[in-house]
Amino acid sequence: MLTGFRPTGPMHIGHWFGNVMNLVRLQEDHEAFYFLADWHMLTTHYDRTEELPENVRTLALDLVAAGVDPNRVTFYRQSDVKEVAELTLLLGMITPLGWLERVPTYKERLRDMAERDVANFGLLGYPVLQTVDITIVKGELIPVGEDQVSHVELTRELVRRFNRHYGDVLVEPRALLSNAPSVPGSDGRKMSKSLDNTIDVRDDEATIRRKVRSFITDPMKVRLGDPGRPDICPIFALHRLFSQDIYEWTRENCSTGALPCVDCKTNLADRIVAYYAPFRDRREELERTPGVAEKILADGREKVGPVVEETMKAVRTAMNLA
Ligand code: TRP
Secondary structure (H helix, E strand, O other): OEEEEOOOOOOEHHHHHHHHHHHHHHOOOOOOEEEEOHHHHHHHHOOOHHHHHHHHHHHHHHHHHHOOOOOOOEEEEHHHOOHHHHHHHHHHOOOOHHHHHOOHHHHHHHHHOHHHOOOOHHHHOHHHHHHHHHHHOOOOEEEEOHHHHHHHHHHHHHHHHHHHHHOOOOOOOEEEEOOOOOOEOOOOOEOOHHHOOOOEOOOOHHHHHHHHHOOOOOOOOOOOOOOOOHHHOHHHHHHHHHOHHHHHHHHHHHHHOOOOHHHHHHHHHHHHHHHHHHHHHHHHHHHHOOOHHHHHHHHHHHHHHHHHHHHHHHHHHHOOOO
16 A cells, blocks of 8 residues: 655644545555655745755654554655666656546646646646656555545556556555545635645644634524534534534524524534644654654665565666666
């Protein structure tokens, strides 16, 4: 099993419930490879490389504090594995342009980042690089969100094409979709850094409280005592994740109008603060140990090395290369 994380900024509770908790569970009974996809970050943020070292370090520590266990998982940084670049070049030789131009995320990025000049070779090749991430460790199961399914599909086609040309060398993976709920942000849309509607897992108590207060609620619940519609309210969606103890009570008292939104938000903020307290302690403890992220990633690089070498030897032999 393998998955990657682009180090583009702070981890928020959408990542936490949408993805990270699932990966912490999956590491228990799979041979797991988790890595930080810093080269992938460059496909859109090539002009912000000064942010890279700190983003890599904080994401590594966030994942470990969240429960990713580097003793269990092979946890490494993509750019530490230079063979990934070699195999990307080789796979590029047999990747039809049309396949890449059709990928929905490519078209979305071009549209959403129209002002940022990302129409580059690197961005077009994003799924080739992702194919390499997967195949270089012989990944079979790829836990990803819905948005990544087209990339895994392309990986499968590319693996078949490679194997047709050069023999049965690469392993064909499949996507493992989690049934995690999509977490709404403060504006009711999907929580996302680019929409500036997140609560970050490392936010301090005051920030969490301020952000929870800023959430939209049912627009029909205007005056005190108005009945609310919990099922369309993003605050209630978050109660589902954080407030087992008062979940049904909240539904009931929102629907009758007895529970004012201000109080409902305070209840939620209390629970988010308490939920992340152990995470924050572990995170601070890691932060106090100098060089811990570097050490973890260096160990991961050691562990992944032989796996990568084995694949590359087979590829070079199959392609008659040195
Ligand atoms: N594209 C993935 C994302 O944006 C990150 C990623 C890079 C990845 N390489 C991967 C995920 C390989 C799974 C497998 O979230």
